[in-house]
Amino acid sequence: MKKYSDYKNSSVPWIGEIPTTWNLSQLRYVIECLDGKRVPVELSLRADMQGNIPYWGAGNIVDYVDKALFDEELVLLGEDGAPFFDHTRPVAFHITEPIWANNHIHVLRIKENADPKYIVYVLNAVDYKEYINGAILNKLTQSAMNRIKIPLPPLSVQKKISKHLDKKVAAINALLTQKESLVTLLQEKRTTTINNAVTRGIKTTAKMYESSVEWLGEVPENWRIVPAKALFAQSKETRHETDVQLTASQKYGIISQEDYMEKQSYKIVLADKGLENWKHVEPNDFIISLRSFQGGLEISYIPGCITWHYIVLRPKAGVEPEYFKWLFKSPRYIQALQRTANFIRDGQDLRFSNFVQVPLPLIPMDEQKEIAEYLNKETARIDSIIADITEQIEKLKEYRQSVISEVVTGKVAVE
Incomplete structure (x- = not known):
C-alpha cells in the first residue's frame, strides 16, 4: 500500500493527515448550488407527467417524468432523509443525464477546480455528525453543506483518484451484485419450498388429485x-x-x-x-x-x-x-x-x-408433523446460508467504503 511522501495535519478528525501538496477546502469553494431551480411535484400531479426522465428525491430516484429540469453534469447530495450515518450507502451521486429534482436533494454544479466524480467519492466519505440538524429528519441545510470540509488535491490528482476508484468500486460492486442475486435466488427457493410442502406435501411418490380449490391446485389423494x-x-x-x-x-x-x-x-x-x-x-x-x-x-x-x-x-x-x-x-x-x-x-x-x-x-396428523419438521429444518438451513452471504455483503460494503475513504483522504497514494 503506497503512501505519499509527506503529510500534514488537516485538523479534521475523519480526514486526519493529508499529503502536503493537497489543500483543505470548504465545499462552498468547489460548487455552485442550483437548489433554487428545484421543483417538487406531488405524486398525484406526477401521474399526468409519466415518462423516462428520473425524478430524484432525498437519496434515490422516486419516479420517472416526461421532462427535465436539469440537463448537464451534476452532483446530487441528500438534503433530508438521506442515510448520512450509514457509510455503506451513498448520499451523493454523479449525474450525467437529464433529471428532475425535488426539494429533498441538493443539486450541485461543480466548478472547474474540482472533478465531479472525485467530489461524489469524497462526499460519500464525509463524517456528517457536525453538519446534520438531527431535530429535522437528519437535514443537511444549505449553510451546513457549504461548511463541509473536504480534502482537495490538485485537479490532475483528483481525476487519477476518480479513475482508480471507478475501477476498484466497479469490481467490488460486481461481486456484491453476484452475492445479492444469490440471496434473491435463495429467498425464492425458500418461498417455493414452503409453498410446495404445505400444498403438495413432501412425499414425492404420493398420487395427486385436483382439489378444485384455486390456491391449492393438485393435492395428495389422502388429503x-x-x-x-x-x-x-x-x-x-x-x-x-x-x-x-x-x-x-x-x-x-x-x-x-x-x-x-x-x-x-x-x-x-x-x-x-x-x-x-x-x-x-x-x-x-x-x-x-x-x-x-x-x-x-x-x-x-x-x-x-x-x-x-x-x-x-x-x-x-x-x-x-x-x-x-x-x-x-x-x-x-x-x-x-x-x-x-x-x-x-x-x-x-x-x-x-x-x-x-x-x-x-x-391432512393426517402424522403427515402434518412430518411437513412441519421438514420445513423447520429446511428453512433453517436456507436461512443460515442467507445469513452467511448477507454478512459477506455487509463486509464487502464496509471494505468498499474503506477503499474510498483511504484514497480520498490520501492515506493510499494513486499514481
Whole structure:
C-alpha cells in the first residue's frame, strides 16, 4: 500500500493527515448550488407527467417524468432523509443525464477546480455528525453543506483518484451484485419450498388429485379439503386477570408488549382502559391482525391477551399448529386471503368472515408433523446460508467504503 511522501495535519478528525501538496477546502469553494431551480411535484400531479426522465428525491430516484429540469453534469447530495450515518450507502451521486429534482436533494454544479466524480467519492466519505440538524429528519441545510470540509488535491490528482476508484468500486460492486442475486435466488427457493410442502406435501411418490380449490391446485389423494371453520373456531374468550398484554408483530410474531419494547428499544404506553374487551390467547392460538393481509396469520406460543380489534383462532381436533404456522404464512395462502376482499390496502381490517372463505386441507396428523419438521429444518438451513452471504455483503460494503475513504483522504497514494 503506497503512501505519499509527506503529510500534514488537516485538523479534521475523519480526514486526519493529508499529503502536503493537497489543500483543505470548504465545499462552498468547489460548487455552485442550483437548489433554487428545484421543483417538487406531488405524486398525484406526477401521474399526468409519466415518462423516462428520473425524478430524484432525498437519496434515490422516486419516479420517472416526461421532462427535465436539469440537463448537464451534476452532483446530487441528500438534503433530508438521506442515510448520512450509514457509510455503506451513498448520499451523493454523479449525474450525467437529464433529471428532475425535488426539494429533498441538493443539486450541485461543480466548478472547474474540482472533478465531479472525485467530489461524489469524497462526499460519500464525509463524517456528517457536525453538519446534520438531527431535530429535522437528519437535514443537511444549505449553510451546513457549504461548511463541509473536504480534502482537495490538485485537479490532475483528483481525476487519477476518480479513475482508480471507478475501477476498484466497479469490481467490488460486481461481486456484491453476484452475492445479492444469490440471496434473491435463495429467498425464492425458500418461498417455493414452503409453498410446495404445505400444498403438495413432501412425499414425492404420493398420487395427486385436483382439489378444485384455486390456491391449492393438485393435492395428495389422502388429503381432504374442508371449510376453514371445520378446523378453527373463533375464540371470543375475554382477558384473564393475570394475562400479560401481547403484541402481534410480523417481525417477532406474538410476544409480550414488554418484550416488544425491549426489542425495539422504545417505550409504548400499555393500555389501562377497555381491557375487559381484550381477548384471551392460549398457546397455539392463531391471531388475525391488521397486518395479516401482508404477512399472514401469527401463531402464539405464550398465553396472554390481545386487543379486541384482532381475531383469535383456536385450533380444533385434527390440527397440528406447527404445520398451519407454515401454511398461514405461505405466499399462496396469503394471496388467497387477499382475494376475499374487494380491495387491499395497508392496515385493512381482516375479519373472521374473510378467513372462512378460504378452504383448508385436512391432512393426517402424522403427515402434518412430518411437513412441519421438514420445513423447520429446511428453512433453517436456507436461512443460515442467507445469513452467511448477507454478512459477506455487509463486509464487502464496509471494505468498499474503506477503499474510498483511504484514497480520498490520501492515506493510499494513486499514481
